[in-house]
Amino acid sequence: MDAELTEIIAELVSRETENPPGNERRAAEYVHEWLTDRGVDAELVSEPYEDRPQVAARVGEGDPTVVLNGHIDVVPAGDREEWSRPPYGAEVEDGRLYGRGSADMKTGVAVGMKALADLKAPIESGELGGSLAFQAVIGEETAEPGTKTLLERGHDGDYGVVLEPTGMRTATSEKGLAWYEITVAGEPSHASRPTQGDNAISNARPVLAALEAYDDRIGEREDDLVGRAHATVTQIEAGTKENVVPEDAVITVDRRFLPDESADQVDAEIDDLLAEVEADHGVETSWRRTRTYESAAIDPDSRLADVFREASAERADVPTDPWGVKASTDVRNFVNDASIEAITWGPGDLAQAHTYDEHVELADATAGLRALEDALGTLLDE
Structure with a gap:
């Protein structure tokens, strides 16, 4: 295990950065200080939000430029009684470091920081060509424009690596995500006179049935990688009080869509579904899309993907077949918004994300660091 890497992970995990509400500042300040102390050109970027700074750093000036990206916000720890260890204690036991964000994805951030510092000298001396950039971003857990803003402000490059915990598998595609709130209308009345009103919960039944049928139908759509x-x-x-017939019911739908689908297409499908329910059952509905992560994909046989597959297989028992991630990440901002070839890749187990007793295997973190530096050495030396 790499002792300095473990120290960075522990420091990041111990700085609580839950989102919501979005209190990433202490972690961003630590990342900035750690990098500048090692002579890395780093800055705190107060965009898109003044009170939630991000970090952008770079070593070297040549081409190509590889951008390492990681988010420093984490989901809330939830019920602290469900944790066997303090969620921000960063305790180490039996080779594992425990805490919220240890897997998702402060280990990835730490690996990126350490790689940037380790490769600074060979890049600046000319031993390695190209340059290396690093981003510690805010707001990934809530689809905020942290990564997008940095890319728009010129903190970009030729390749991107989003250091999410993939077990060091190389993901060249990912699903999109859209959340919908569907409101089903009713009419309130006292529960002692239920027929005087129109129960929104009863009205929601055909909507729920239609959504179940919709899930079955779109389940026939499948992508080889995701x-x-x-x-x-x-x-x-639904409902405001035990003795009041509810005047509306709000249904939340999590729609995971494929690289060849789009949020606009899903909007149209939701529209058609609800129009059919209204026509068949006389139920009044409305809807809004509350959050969106677009899907993204690059050529699974790209040079970037091949280099990372080979480096991972050298350092660990990692499959080298083409693969996609079912979750959504900021890789979409590289591929869709900035037209930068990018992958999702990093040490750690995605199954640990958002769980109680979240943890990372420190041996895996070290293997990830070595594989990352191997891959970067290959890319920057071409």
């Missing part, structure tokens, strides 16, 4: 499409009802909210 699997099938999904539409999953994740929340239902």
